[in-house]
Amino acid sequence: MILIADSGSTKTDWRMIDATGVHEHILTAGINPQYIESAQIYNIFEAELLPHLKEKNPSTIYYYGAGCSSPDRNLRVEQALKKIFPNSEAVVDHDLLAAARALCGQKPGVACILGTGSNSCLYDGENIIDNVPSLGFLIGDEGSGAYLGKMLIRAYMYRELPEELATSLRNRYNLTKESILDGVYLSDMPSTYLATFAKFMHEKRKDPVIHAMIYQNFDEFFERHVCKYKGYTEVPVNFIGSVAYHFSDTLHQVAKKYGVHIGTIITSPSEGLIAYHQELLSQNV
Template sequence: MILYADSGSTKTDWALKTEDGKILTWKSGGWNPYFLSTQQMIEEGKDFINKSYLENQNESSDYLEEYLYKVTKVQFYGAGCSTEENRKIVCAALETLFPQAKKIEVAHDLLGAAHSAYNDSENQKGIVLILGTGSNACLYNGNKITQELTNLGFWLGDEGSGGFLGKKLVIDFLYNRLSKEIHYLFYQKYKLNREIVLKRAYQEPKPNEFFASFVPFLYKYKDDSFVRNLIATTFDEFLNRIEEEFKDLNLNFYAVGSVAYFFEEILKERIAKRKGNLVRVVKSPIEGLVGKS
């Protein structure tokens, strides 16, 4: 029985493939080893085992727990799992939660994104993007990753991501750079001020999730000229970073993540400006990962 996981910084999508071919799915918080320790992951894992409600079943914790004790293999693709040290943090948590599993594999979420976004028949060189709470990119040849974008994480990088978009929006709000209408609408919805923002940014955990929480506001007003320009400029920063390292953007692009999904039109436009072609956008890679096993 195989357990799959695709983990970003905000959430983890889990899917369990049972012996009779049934697929059970649920969600938990993000398991990014840059933000969570092994022990925190274990505690969260115990919590979802005991309390999770399966998304595609009229059953909850008892039903799930019965199956999880039969897991023999775990495949985990996660944000922050690009280094051996970080993979060990996640692996230790999975080994504790699933001691009966004979094989546990932890890999970078870029590889999971590539496996999910590419069709089995595609073997040409392309660029795979992750655009969710965080962002990343790689060159992929249909078989393996040949080059990864240098990733500096939320505070120093993550251009194009939900966290980056939200951060730009909040900064423009606090500096009174937003258009009058958008400033008013934003304040009416969130009632933010400088003190609240600084506390959430520097004193509380997961600031990336806090800033990414404003993406639905951007989506709602994406046709406003100011908001559209903010989104387009953010995507341009991301693509500029990619161009610095990958040089040639006259390639097929494959994107994974909610930000790519909700702002696909703008992303496609910005990629086309660089002679690239956005072939496919996948909102959540977990289904593709399970389906290709």
């Protein structure tokens, strides 16, 4: 039996599996070692994970998490896992690797995350071999929900939206200059605030002005990220995340412009990760 964790900042999805199926499915609080220490992580595991496992001890724990992008941060999670499961091997890695394995399995490809934020990598079928860095919502995040929201709010504040759209947006969110600036500059999660406007853009996506923004968002992502990977037109380019999924029509339009073949578009890595690890387990039997 192995234990797989897909962890974001808000929730962690745990699956206890073997080659035949899933035997436990547990949801716990999200964990980001960029912001919390090993002792706090251990407390979450002890309170929310351990009671559900009924003394089941996995041989290996594969933990894929937000913020797990450096040896120091990964060690915080590993130490907490080893304290809970002293006889288990713990493998801690970035959520980008989870996306690559869920999307590509054991085959090479480009894997992209387009949700609240964005990221991408070139994957060789086992590991990430190249990564154009994600620079966050302030100076990067092209292709993301936060980037879409930033484009929309900027156009609204600069009076560049048609009056009907501007009125609809203002009434929907009760927008004022102060509420926007507070949401961006005083919020603990400004990218999440900006990404909330992606839902409005999805509803209005047939409007020419909104469609142009969505197209530009993806166009910048392809130009600044996808096209930087060697052989990007020779392997499938795959996507995970709500923005990629809900705006897939426009994503396909932009991909065609760059001669890119889109493979898989999914909202969550969980099922793909299960399939990836079950295949490995079957091969090792």
